[in-house]
Amino acid sequence: MARRPASDGVRVVLLGREGCHLCDEARAVVERVTADLGVAWAERSVDDDPELRATYGDQVPVTFVDGRRHDFWRVDEQRLRRALA
Numbered sequence: 001m002a003r004r005p006a007s008d009g010v011r012v013v014l015l016g017r018e019g020c021h022l023c024d025e026a027r028a029v030v031e032r033v034t035a036d037l038g039v040a041w042a043e044r045s046v047d048d049d050p051e052l053r054a055t056y057g058d059q060v061p062v063t064f065v066d067g068r069r070h071d072f073w074r075v076d077e078q079r080l081r082r083a084l085a
């Protein structure tokens with residue numbers, strides 16, 4: 001699995017881009033789950049980082065949990081909850 005460093009205290013990182021409807025859907029799931037569980041999350045744009053764009057640009061949205069790639073294209077709410085339990 002691909003790994004990306006996470007910021008201190010942030011357990012979920014969502015990589016996306018402006019104007020991406022799947023990113024909007026993923027964001028809603030991440031927001032709901034992390035709020036329910038009291039978990040910190042962050043969002044980054046693949047378009048702001050050439051390395052991220054080259055690696056993940058065709059897979060957005062991409063979620064990472066605890067620095068490990070978790071899902072791409074869609075976020076399964078129950079799978080995310082299990083990963084954070």
